[in-house]
Amino acid sequence: MEQPIKEKYLVSGFLTLFLINGMQVGVGVLSFQRSVVKTAGYDAWISVLVAGMVVHLIIACMYILLKRANGDWVSIHQQIFGKWIGNALSFIICIYFILLATTVLRAYIEIVQVWMFPDLPTWSMAIVAAIFFYYVVAGGFRTVVGITFLGVIIPVALVPILLLPLEFANFINMLPIWKHSLAELAIGAKETTLSFLGFELLLLYYPFLKKKELTQKWAHIGALLTTLSYTILMIVSLAFYSEEQLNRTIWATLTLYKVVQLPFLERFEYIGISMWMFLIAPNIALALWGASRCAKRIFQMSQRIALLVSLGIMALVSIFLPTRQEVSLFSDWIGEIGFYIAFVYVPILVLLQTIVLKLRRGKREQTTSM
Numbered sequence: 001m002e003q004p005i006k007e008k009y010l011v012s013g014f015l016t017l018f019l020i021n022g023m024q025v026g027v028g029v030l031s032f033q034r035s036v037v038k039t040a041g042y043d044a045w046i047s048v049l050v051a052g053m054v055v056h057l058i059i060a061c062m063y064i065l066l067k068r069a070n071g072d073w074v075s076i077h078q079q080i081f082g083k084w085i086g087n088a089l090s091f092i093i094c095i096y097f098i099l100l101a102t103t104v105l106r107a108y109i110e111i112v113q114v115w116m117f118p119d120l121p122t123w124s125m126a127i128v129a130a131i132f133f134y135y136v137v138a139g140g141f142r143t144v145v146g147i148t149f150l151g152v153i154i155p156v157a158l159v160p161i162l163l164l165p166l167e168f169a170n171f172i173n174m175l176p177i178w179k180h181s182l183a184e185l186a187i188g189a190k191e192t193t194l195s196f197l198g199f200e201l202l203l204l205y206y207p208f209l210k211k212k213e214l215t216q217k218w219a220h221i222g223a224l225l226t227t228l229s230y231t232i233l234m235i236v237s238l239a240f241y242s243e244e245q246l247n248r249t250i251w252a253t254l255t256l257y258k259v260v261q262l263p264f265l266e267r268f269e270y271i272g273i274s275m276w277m278f279l280i281a282p283n284i285a286l287a288l289w290g291a292s293r294c295a296k297r298i299f300q301m302s303q304r305i306a307l308l309v310s311l312g313i314m315a316l317v318s319i320f321l322p323t324r325q326e327v328s329l330f331s332d333w334i335g336e337i338g339f340y341i342a343f344v345y346v347p348i349l350v351l352l353q354t355i356v357l358k359l360r361r362g363k364r365e366q367t368t369s370m
Contacts, residue, residue: 005207019201020199021222024226029279031254040188076353102318130315134308144285193342197335
């Protein structure tokens, strides 16, 4: 049984809002429109709403798991599957979070290379990022929460700017509403998976929250803000671009910045890309913290050593993804794995936990009645 977390390491429960929202909003915001529109067309905004509603259901499932186990993901696995199988499954989750951090980092490096510095070597940014995130995550969970809070607050300045393209919007394109089948809308919702991933880290940082049993409302508010952000951005994109343009545009959100014209700045998208670092920093920091925390719990090792190993894997994998095709394939692969972990595996865990607890309760009742 894990020792209770000391009071000095805990964070206020309302910060769950920032932890959920900060982890979900990241590099996926820049390009999520293309994959959804390919399936759902001008009804893509409905798919985003559907995906957001499913996220709320999964968060509810997570709180059922956490309250029953009174611990984290490792505790839940051990409660259901026992020590050895449970730890093996937790190790898979650990690797998943490392690869999730790698996906975000490599996608951001690609954007910087394509839009700003074409000759910038991948290894240089990967090493600088590894050093930076070592100091952030090694500072402890409270430091990670601090950078997540800033990562949500600072980029708010970008929100009004993304509404400027509405000057050229044509909302009539989206009429009539609901031209696609339920199956197409469902596939479109699945395509937003990578953009919504990250909220499953709640299963690891839950023990670090004060008054944790009261944090569920903050988790739902954070997810609601994410859903509204993605939905509004999708509607703006659908009104500004044609469906054909969205199918061809890789980074639709980033391209919206090109509309902004300032007398003292010719390429405003440079500002957008630079500020986006504040958005992706929480994604990477939280995922690395989750991976190192998971490794510490499984192997009873120092979290700093686990962090160094995680950073090494992240940097190496980033370097060995040199082309756009490989980066895209890797992101799709992680998005698919993340979909099954967050949206399929978590509900299965709730079902298995219910069965295990009922069986144990039945055995206990039989023992006491003898």
